[in-house]
Amino acid sequence: MRVDVVTIFPEYLAPLDLSLVGKARAAGTLDLAVHDLRTWTSDVHRTVDDSPYGGGPGMVMRPEPWGQALDALAGPHTRLVVPSPVGAPFTQATAHALAAEQHLIFACGRYEGIDQRVLDHAATRMPVSEISLGDYVLFGGEVAVLVILEAVTRLLPGVLGNADSLAEESHGPAGLLEAPVYTKPAQWRDLSVPDVLRSGDHGRIARWRRDEALLRTARRRPDLLAALPPEAFDKRDRAT
Numbered sequence: 007m008r009v010d011v012v013t014i015f016p017e018y019l020a021p022l023d024l025s026l027v028g029k030a031r032a033a034g035t036l037d038l039a040v041h042d043l044r045t046w047t048s049d050v051h052r053t054v055d056d057s058p059y060g061g062g063p064g065m066v067m068r069p070e071p072w073g074q075a076l077d078a079l080a081g082p083h084t085r086l087v088v089p090s091p092v093g094a095p096f097t098q099a100t101a102h103a104l105a106a107e108q109h110l111i112f113a114c115g116r117y118e119g120i121d122q123r124v125l126d127h128a129a130t131r132m133p134v135s136e137i138s139l140g141d142y143v144l145f146g147g148e149v150a151v152l153v154i155l156e157a158v159t160r161l162l163p164g165v166l167g168n169a170d171s172l173a174e175e176s177h178g179p180a181g182l183l184e185a186p187v188y189t190k191p192a193q194w195r196d197l198s199v200p201d202v203l204r205s206g207d208h209g210r211i212a213r214w215r216r217d218e219a220l221l222r223t224a225r226r227r228p229d230l231l232a233a234l235p236p237e238a239f240d241k242r243d244r245a246t
């Protein structure tokens with residue numbers, strides 16, 4: 007997958023060189039480039055913002071640099087992703103959909119946002135997704151891009167050492183929160199590990215984990231339960 011990120015703060019995206027995303031880039035699974043929007047300015051001050059039509063506080067990002075950036079970077083299989091407080095909620099399903107794309111361009115807004123005509127014009131030549139991480143405000147889109155890119159990259163083939171972890175994780179295929187996890191020592195302070203997990207009985211362990219996942223989801227995220235198919239509550243053993 008090819009990813010281009012356009013921002014006026016390229017250094018904000020430096021964490022993408024670390025850890026899994028860094029490994030994915032090194033493995034060639036993810037071909038990532040970060041661009042400074044000012045590359046596409048032509049005035050001596052490299053201006054990217056101006057005062058808002060209609061008045062109001064702050065500044066708006068000018069359309070010309072964005073238009074030239076997208077002219078330079080977009081191709082026949084590009085989806086434009088714009089993190090935004092007015093976007094559609096980002097979910098694991100969104101992450102899977104983005105992971106299936108050939109080419110993503112992330113546009114990082116700053117100030118009061120990007121001139122709307124940038125998105126409207128882009129939509130005439132490529133799919134555009136405005137994505138919100140939640141109902142809160144950030145200074146810009148860069149942090150949201152780090153979150154979205156991590157969620158997408160870990161779904162790319164070969165990135166996760168053990169693909170099984172995708173099956174049982176929260177918001178995974180089962181649609182549940184994952185069960186609690188434990189490791190050595192068996193006794194820690196006055197707390198012990200549930201006996202079933204040390205029983206070696208894999209059928210019992212799988213049932214315990216599914217039951218714990220259901221209980222946890224019911225207690226913390228009953229909204230997720232409503233979306234589950236009836237078989238999710240089936241007490242019979244699964245072919246695990």
Ligand SMILES: COC(=O)c1cc2cc(CO)sc2[nH]1
Nearest residue numbers: 115116138139140144146147
């Ligand atoms: C000028 O501000 C932005 O471009 C901006 C992008 C995003 C994404 C958020 C989380 O959904 S809050 C926010 N603000």
